[in-house]
Amino acid sequence: MNTPIDILSADATGPAALPRRNGELVFDAPWESRAFGAAVAMSQSGMYRFDELRDLLIAEIGQWERTHCSDDDGWSYYAHWLTALERLLAQLNLLDAEEIEERMRTIARHQEDEHGHRHD
Amino acid sequence: MNHHHTTTTDPSYLALRMKAVESLLIEKGMVSGEAIDAITDAYEHDIGPLRGAGVVARAWVDEEYKRRLLSDGPAAIAELGITGFGAEVVVVVENTPQVHNVVVCTLCSCYPWALLGLPPSWYKTPQYRGRIVRWPREVLAEFGVTLPNEVEIRVWDSSSDTRYLVLPQRPAGTEGLSERDLAALVTRDAMIGTGVVARPAA
Amino acid sequence: MAVFPRSGAHDLGGMEGLGPVPIEADEAPWHEVWEGRTLGATLAAVVSGMLVPPTHRAVIEALHPVTYLSMSYYELWLYGLEQRAIATGVLTQEEIEARLADTLSNPDAPIPEDRNPAILEGVRGLISQGVPPGPERLEQPPRFTRGDVVRTKRIELRAPGRPHTRIPGYAQDRLGVVEDVRRPMLLEDALVASGEVRFEHVYAVRLRTRDIWPDAGRRDTIVVDLWESYLCDDALPAANEYEEQP
Numbered sequence A: 001m002n003t004p005i006d007i008l009s010a011d012a013t014g015p016a017a018l019p020r021r022n023g024e025l026v027f028d029a030p031w032e033s034r035a036f037g038a039a040v041a042m043s044q045s046g047m048y049r050f051d052e053l054r055d056l057l058i059a060e061i062g063q064w065e066r067t068h069c070s071d072d073d074g075w076s077y078y079a080h081w082l083t084a085l086e087r088l089l090a091q092l093n094l095l096d097a098e099e100i101e102e103r104m105r106t107i108a109r110h111q112e113d114e115h116g117h118r119h120d
Numbered sequence B: 001m002n003h004h005h006t007t008t009t010d011p012s013y014l015a016l017r018m019k020a021v022e023s024l025l026i027e028k029g030m031v032s033g034e035a036i037d038a039i040t041d042a043y044e045h046d047i048g049p050l051r052g053a054g055v056v057a058r059a060w061v062d063e064e065y066k067r068r069l070l071s072d073g074p075a076a077i078a079e080l081g082i083t084g085f086g087a088e089v090v091v092v093v094e095n096t097p098q099v100h101n102v103v104v105c106t107l108c109s110c111y112p113w114a115l116l117g118l119p120p121s122w123y124k125t126p127q128y129r130g131r132i133v134r135w136p137r138e139v140l141a142e143f144g145v146t147l148p149n150e151v152e153i154r155v156w157d158s159s160s161d162t163r164y165l166v167l168p169q170r171p172a173g174t175e176g177l178s179e180r181d182l183a184a185l186v187t188r189d190a191m192i193g194t195g196v197v198a199r200p201a202a
Numbered sequence C: 001m002a003v004f005p006r007s008g009a010h011d012l013g014g015m016e017g018l019g020p021v022p023i024e025a026d027e028a029p030w031h032e033v034w035e036g037r038t039l040g041a042t043l044a045a046v047v048s049g050m051l052v053p054p055t056h057r058a059v060i061e062a063l064h065p066v067t068y069l070s071m072s073y074y075e076l077w078l079y080g081l082e083q084r085a086i087a088t089g090v091l092t093q094e095e096i097e098a099r100l101a102d103t104l105s106n107p108d109a110p111i112p113e114d115r116n117p118a119i120l121e122g123v124r125g126l127i128s129q130g131v132p133p134g135p136e137r138l139e140q141p142p143r144f145t146r147g148d149v150v151r152t153k154r155i156e157l158r159a160p161g162r163p164h165t166r167i168p169g170y171a172q173d174r175l176g177v178v179e180d181v182r183r184p185m186l187l188e189d190a191l192v193a194s195g196e197v198r199f200e201h202v203y204a205v206r207l208r209t210r211d212i213w214p215d216a217g218r219r220d221t222i223v224v225d226l227w228e229s230y231l232c233d234d235a236l237p238a239a240n241e242y243e244e245q246p
Helices: A004-009 A030-044 A050-065 A077-091 A097-116 B011-027 B033-046 B049-061 B063-071 B073-079 B126-131 B136-142 B179-185 B188-192 C033-047 C056-061 C065-070 C073-087 C093-105 C117-129 C188-194 C239-244
Strands: B090-094 B099-104 B152-157 B163-167 C149-152 C175-181 C202-208 C221-227
Touching: A004 A030, A030 A050, A030 A077, A050 A077, A077 A097, B011 B033, B011 C033, B011 C073, B011 C093, B033 C033, B033 C117, B049 B063, B049 B163, B049 B179, B049 B188, B063 B073, B063 B090, B063 B163, B073 B090, B090 B099, B099 B163, B126 B136, B136 B152, B163 B188, C033 C073, C033 C117, C056 C073, C056 C188, C073 C093, C149 C202, C175 C239
Parallel strands: B090 B163, B099 B152, B152 C221
Antiparallel strands: C149 C175, C175 C202, C202 C221
């Protein structure tokens, strides 16, 4: 229930289906594949069952669909994936929203430094 | 010098650059000096807010005209001989005690040229364009206009070919005035919505 | 803080930190002669048929925000005129630079006198008659009618597929009510993206300002003209539900 093949084959056509092109998974940016990879690794290690994540993902997507046009350019599957993952980790008391915010700020500052000033 | 733009480019350089471009475009048959003169003359001298003021005054004195104006702007202003660039698709919006209208083009500077002439510089600034949709009361206060909180401020963002003209409220104390005298009271800002027509001095 | 995507440097509605409006009473239509000539040349080029795309707006909107905000209004127009001339093959960058160098070293040299009656007449017609609006109706009737609740879309600009749009960022992903149905108009988005001439129904959509910026006046509204492809009727609340929202 938690092996990669389970995850990859789950809900091939439902609302929470992983985006594919010609059968292959599609990631529009590196962060998306990292989000996918992190979720797979954590579920494999037993932190949670994949269907717990999937249920939250379906809820996230449902909420989006109730408040957006179906062809809205803002749609991002992996943004919902990430939100669902954060929700799940918070529910399991493994991570909380504040920690995520703080870490994001640190990363953003680090990225600014990288682009603005070279560190040797 | 009285510049309200933030350009860092020297105006005399821009004047010479424009001269270079104009001379090239003339050689390519794309423009002529006369054609450019015709445009600058028209908008410096002939076309201005007096046209719009005449429309407003007519609407104030003639209820039937007002009805036509609000339902078909281009046809009604054509009755007064007004047609042209910037008023092909004009919609007139009426101020009432409940609703105060004000016009902007947040994306560029669209404006009813054929009715009001060229827009004032402030209309084209990021300050006006950015703030009037979000802080209309603060911006109107900068123009000396304050409105009670119960009044709805309706901001019309000219994002399409539609050009908006505000029909301001007729002030009290103007009952006896001729259409011409009424027109003289109507300011350009009142027809954009950043002003109201003042009651004439006693 | 309300954060929404902007459609470009020019998409200023709701932007923070702008400061008071610089108001001059009774100023002239332009401050410098060259500004009037820039306006005149731009309109004359419309009449003489300088090709589109790119459009004047699309050229200017592609500027970096810092550049856009630091150029004066007519400087932007001159930039637009030059870039359109280059993009449509009327002038080359080299020609402009060569002529500019000549003019800078010979500032008082006269401009060539070249009468062009057709352009002169065209310009007079443009001023007095304007540009003929598009068709009064389309084969497909308007999808929406006055009073309909509608939803606006997020329209993201990703070059080269969608370099231009006329839905401001603040108006995207909102619920609104159709205030009025406008006549069909050219969708400049499609023209700029691919040269396609496409007309769509346009709607004046009334938004509640407090839906966008929660501290806005309770009664205040914004009416923005939106093309049909900017709207949808997915996931709409019932009209009375929308009206009753606090």
